[in-house]
Amino acid sequence: xxxxxxxxxxxxxxxxxxxxxxxxxxxxxxxxxxxxxxxxxxxxxxxxxxxxxxxxxxxxxxxxxxxxxxxxxxxxxxxxxxxxxxxxxxxxxxxxxxxxxxxxxxxxxxxxxxxxxxxxxxxxxxxxxxxxxxxxxxxxxxxxxxxxxxxxxxxxxxxx
Numbered sequence: 001x002x003x004x005x006x007x008x009x010x011x012x013x014x015x016x017x018x019x020x021x022x023x024x025x026x027x028x029x030x031x032x033x034x035x036x037x038x039x040x041x042x043x044x045x046x047x048x049x050x051x052x053x054x055x056x057x058x059x060x061x062x063x064x065x066x067x068x069x070x071x072x073x074x075x076x077x078x079x080x081x082x083x084x085x086x087x088x089x090x091x092x093x094x095x096x097x098x099x100x101x102x103x104x105x106x107x108x109x110x111x112x113x114x115x116x117x118x119x120x121x122x123x124x125x126x127x128x129x130x131x132x133x134x135x136x137x138x139x140x141x142x143x144x145x146x147x148x149x150x151x152x153x154x155x156x157x158x159x160x
Contacts, residue, residue, distance in 0.1 A: 007060040011070045012112065014044075016063035019112050020052040026094045027057040043067070077107065077115035084120075085150045091118045092147045106148040120150045126157045134159070 012019055017035065024030040033053035038044040044065065052063045082088045095118070096102050099111035106119045126138040134157050141156035142148070 009062045011066045013068045016052050016065040017049045020054040020063045023056045029058045030056045072113040074115045079117040081121045102146045
């Protein structure tokens with residue numbers, strides 16, 4: 001096994017190139033890499049996109065045009081840890097626009113059905129910290145939110 005980490009393969013019907021371009025536009029430190037095309041005799045027309053390699057925020061992906069057999073669901077999601085409310089608002093807006101769907105507790109689906117968790121960096125410390133009262137208050141606040149509000153989570157954590 002190489003030491004370069006993992007590459008996530010995302011299976012699309014026929015939107016791999018479009019989706020890769022979209023993700024590269026949303027995240028910093030992103031770029032498109034190799035594009036492979038179906039050859040003659042393949043299950044899709046020769047010359048159409050088979051895979052697109054791309055990097056989004058430093059994470060490697062391959063977008064695959066595999067057909068309609070498989071779709072995304074919430075069993076797999078990507079977490080975006082945000083430094084501040086501005087960052088949460090940015091990702092929430094970008095990933096829900098043009099067909100994305102907001103969900104509960106900081107979760108959303110983008111226009112392709114990929115699930116994301118847009119959360120403050122400090123959330124794990126707040127809900128998993130050593131003080132059970134603080135954790136319970138923060139968790140109750142979290143469960144009542146769609147897009148997360150850092151100020152409200154901090155107030156709950158502080159007991160205000």
